[in-house]
Amino acid sequence: MRKKYNWKIEILGIILALLWIAPLYLMVANSFKSKKEIFMDTTSLPERFNFENYIQAFADMNFLKTFFNSLLITTSSVVIIIIFSAMAAYALARTKSKLSTIFLLIFVSAMLIPFQSVMIPLVTIYGKVNMLNQGGLIFMYLGFGTSLSIFLYHGAMNNVPKELDEAATIDGANRFQIFWYIIFPMLKPITVTVGILNTIWIWNDYLLPSLVINKEGSETIPLKMFYFFGEYTTQWHLAMAGLTLAILPVIVGYFFAQRAIIKGVTDGAVK
Incomplete structure (x- = not known):
């Protein structure tokens, strides 16, 4: 017999995955922003990918x-x-x-x-x-x-x-x-x-x-x-x-x- 598809477990898995990924997304997205962009909106994607932050952090x-x-x-x-x-x-x-x-x-x-x-x-x-x-x-x-x-x-x-x-x-x-x-x-x-x-x-x-x-x-x-x-x-x-x-x-x-x-x-x- 075919098992009944349990969509509730799949939705729960997606929600848990998003909860785990959210902090990683915020960290990576804000790492490419300027200081002004971060204070304006922390959840949005950067207007442009600023690699100068990584260059300075790498050196320091x-x-x-x-x-x-x-x-x-x-x-x-x-x-x-x-x-x-x-x-x-x-x-x-x-x-x-x-x-x-x-x-x-x-x-x-x-x-x-x-x-x-x-x-x-x-x-x-x-x-x-x-x-x-x-x-x-x-x-x-x-x-x-x-x-x-x-x-x-x-x-x-x-x-x-x-x-x-x-x-x-x-x-x-x-x-x-x-x-x-x-x-x-x-x-x-x-x-x-x-x-x-x-x-x-x-x-x-x-x-x-x-x-x-x-x-x-x-x-x-x-x-x-x-x-x-x-x-x-x-x-x-x-x-x-x-x-x-x-x-x-x-x-x-x-x-x-x-x-x-x-x-x-x-x-x-x-x-």
């Missing part, structure tokens, strides 16, 4: 340098989190003992500790050892990101049969070779999920970089955007252009990686 934000700072910190942090979390989860899943259970509970319970409760002593300690820089920031992301990542990897690791380890051991492989060449490739769906979660968090994070990075020229995009937006609070045309530049790398990155992202999330859900 030192966008290329800031973009590569964010890219370096995010990529390095996510890769390190994935490698260390997967290896730790493999060791905990394959070592069945009270000690491994205690360690797993410690990692899980660490997710319940709010960052605000430890940020002051953490920054104080890192300042004493001269690690208030990009390297220290990456190390902090490793500490804060491994708890959830280990938890996710541990759950996926329990679905990988131990017989694979035993067969590889008989063939002469050591523990590292078993993990790196056999187990880790099988964890690709959960690896994509872990990578997505940590990339979104680290790329958009403002609080931790604002506490750790104190050197000019080392700012991430959210931190630089905060300074830029504060400087141009009344210059809305420049502020909108700067915001558009800030979110553009995320949109472009998702456009090129959407197949891998969707496949990784759906595969992880099926498993």
